[in-house]
Amino acid sequence: MKRLTAVCLATAALCVGMHAHAAEPVIGLITKTETNPFFVKMKEGAQAEAKKLGAKLMTASGKKDGDTAAQITAIENMVTAGAKTLLITSSGDAILPAVKKAQAKGVQVIALDSPFEGADALFATDNYKAGILIGQYAKAALGSKPAKIAMLDLFPGHPVGAQRHNGFMTGFGLKAHDAKSNELSATPETVCAGDTDGNQARGQTAMENCLQKNPDINVVYTINEPAVAGAYNALKKAGKDKGVIIVSVDGGCAGVADVGKGVIAATSQQYPLKMAAMGVAAGVEYAKGGKKASGYVDTGVTLIAKNAVAGVDSKDVQTGTDLCWGKK
Amino acid sequence: MSTVKDRLPPLSQLGPFIALAVACTVFGLTTDNFFTAANFSLILQQVMVVGVIAIGQTLIVLTAGIDLSCGMLMALGSIVMTKVAQDFGLPTPLAILLGIGATTLFGLLNGLLVTRIKLPPFIVTLGTMNVAFAITQLYSSAQTVTEVPEGMTWLGNTFELAGNPVAYGVVLMVALYLATWFWLRDTASGRHVYAVGNNPEATRLIGIPTDRVLLGVYVLAGLFYGIASLLSVARTGVGDPNGGQTENLDAITAVVLGGTSLFGGRGVVLGTLAGAIVVGVLRNGLTLMGVSSVYQVLITGILVIVAVTVDQLSRKGGR
Numbered sequence: 001m002k003r004l005t006a007v008c009l010a011t012a013a014l015c016v017g018m019h020a021h022a023a024e025p026v027i028g029l030i031t032k033t034e035t036n037p038f039f040v041k042m043k044e045g046a047q048a049e050a051k052k053l054g055a056k057l058m059t060a061s062g063k064k065d066g067d068t069a070a071q072i073t074a075i076e077n078m079v080t081a082g083a084k085t086l087l088i089t090s091s092g093d094a095i096l097p098a099v100k101k102a103q104a105k106g107v108q109v110i111a112l113d114s115p116f117e118g119a120d121a122l123f124a125t126d127n128y129k130a131g132i133l134i135g136q137y138a139k140a141a142l143g144s145k146p147a148k149i150a151m152l153d154l155f156p157g158h159p160v161g162a163q164r165h166n167g168f169m170t171g172f173g174l175k176a177h178d179a180k181s182n183e184l185s186a187t188p189e190t191v192c193a194g195d196t197d198g199n200q201a202r203g204q205t206a207m208e209n210c211l212q213k214n215p216d217i218n219v220v221y222t223i224n225e226p227a228v229a230g231a232y233n234a235l236k237k238a239g240k241d242k243g244v245i246i247v248s249v250d251g252g253c254a255g256v257a258d259v260g261k262g263v264i265a266a267t268s269q270q271y272p273l274k275m276a277a278m279g280v281a282a283g284v285e286y287a288k289g290g291k292k293a294s295g296y297v298d299t300g301v302t303l304i305a306k307n308a309v310a311g312v313d314s315k316d317v318q319t320g321t322d323l324c325w326g327k328k
Numbered sequence: 329m330s331t332v333k334d335r336l337p338p339l340s341q342l343g344p345f346i347a348l349a350v351a352c353t354v355f356g357l358t359t360d361n362f363f364t365a366a367n368f369s370l371i372l373q374q375v376m377v378v379g380v381i382a383i384g385q386t387l388i389v390l391t392a393g394i395d396l397s398c399g400m401l402m403a404l405g406s407i408v409m410t411k412v413a414q415d416f417g418l419p420t421p422l423a424i425l426l427g428i429g430a431t432t433l434f435g436l437l438n439g440l441l442v443t444r445i446k447l448p449p450f451i452v453t454l455g456t457m458n459v460a461f462a463i464t465q466l467y468s469s470a471q472t473v474t475e476v477p478e479g480m481t482w483l484g485n486t487f488e489l490a491g492n493p494v495a496y497g498v499v500l501m502v503a504l505y506l507a508t509w510f511w512l513r514d515t516a517s518g519r520h521v522y523a524v525g526n527n528p529e530a531t532r533l534i535g536i537p538t539d540r541v542l543l544g545v546y547v548l549a550g551l552f553y554g555i556a557s558l559l560s561v562a563r564t565g566v567g568d569p570n571g572g573q574t575e576n577l578d579a580i581t582a583v584v585l586g587g588t589s590l591f592g593g594r595g596v597v598l599g600t601l602a603g604a605i606v607v608g609v610l611r612n613g614l615t616l617m618g619v620s621s622v623y624q625v626l627i628t629g630i631l632v633i634v635a636v637t638v639d640q641l642s643r644k645g646g647r
Binding site (some may be wrong): 206231 | 333359361366367370373374377461465469471473474481560563564566568569570571573574576611612613615616618620622
């Protein structure tokens, strides 16, 4: 009799324990890489919000940009481990089948930063708008001089790369594809284009080659701030660092510092922390009330520039530094 | 009676130079600025890091091995040397030595795993590639090191030669290639590398210490990766923890395009230099032409298949 009571009590305790554990929303965050400070900040933002709202956060990432295999594995593992919401910065469309399978199991899948088809919702920077802002700035800063623009891109076919590129051209006043396109536009003013993979050494090589093609380049659009650092190196070695307007996107602390140094004329700052926090909140909401997030929420983009130009709204370097992500 | 054909080097060795000549001709005809000394000086600077990495890779491929960790070791070296200079204020020569020491140590690790534990080089270097990458990311906290002493960057500077800019690092690369070429061709220890790649069992039976030769090759390769990391810091002016990823595959491509056989025992290291330059020429020329970089990847892939096919066919015919 005593034994039976003990077993009953133990089972009851186990059931209570399991129930309490099951009440905690389980959310998975899958980023492109764990090393890019952008995603580090996203992870930090998600962890802070999860702690605040009492949710359990699992994290995973690919080894580098484009590593979809690791992301697919992470999706499957996290769903098995009980995640009810997945927040994903997609490395490519190869993850779509895994996403569909997860959604069929009732998992909410939200895209952060990079859009992908079939996501329940998208919390991201409007990358097209980010491009437009720096395009407008570059045009205003250049004035009436004929434009010779170098476009330093990510790599072909990437939606974020295409949106920033085409947005820049639209902001500059050139004819370009709209925000839905993954193709990179070109006009006679864009005298050169090169791929950088978003890294510094390739940015330097691409800029060097562009300068060989056209030594009179006076505007440089770059996909992100590491690429700019390389491009600036190339310009400096060619003695052309003054008098060329360089613009970029990101707003990381290192990039904002470069705006302060005069390396970058203007950068569009984005807010990974906000994306992650909103994602976690949406995950908690779904776990508690069963309501999925939907649609696109713009997490905001701010133009940071050292010198303001007429007709374009921008914030100064100090504001940029206060809001920046990465190591200050 | 020997014909002209008999006296020429085999096609696998001539191949990369032919490819280089064809590419240069095409780009020279279709663009304005390709065929200038300034542009060529630029291309050489752009390939000098991969070029030196590829020397180490050539040695390993000559022994019928492969090193997938080469680019990651280069990145590790550049982070170690820039971080120790920045964090501990060490004098530049010491910092550089520590960076090169780190990559050489990893080369030793690769070599020991291959010779003592008898693991296939592909698998060993697959593992060390990831270990080196992780260590680089952790040690640097994924941040680029931007405060770099001038002593580390002077190799990236240029001097005037007959009115044309030449980078010191390029001179170093060419010197290293010539020294390696001479060593492989004209010294006993160099010829042992070919022997081990050709037929390790027969080499061992002759009395040549094959394990020692292999170990030496991996350590030497690690040394070359360290020199390449200094060149990388010199060119970009920073220590980049995300560097080396393109260089990883580019170095192997350069070796294959250069006519060195993946089966070991055959190849001339100067061919690797031509192979490395071909990759740089393609990237530069296609940008000058305004062609999408996707075509560069396509053409490089086709060239690699052609190179390996030529090597395979000439093996069947010649022996």
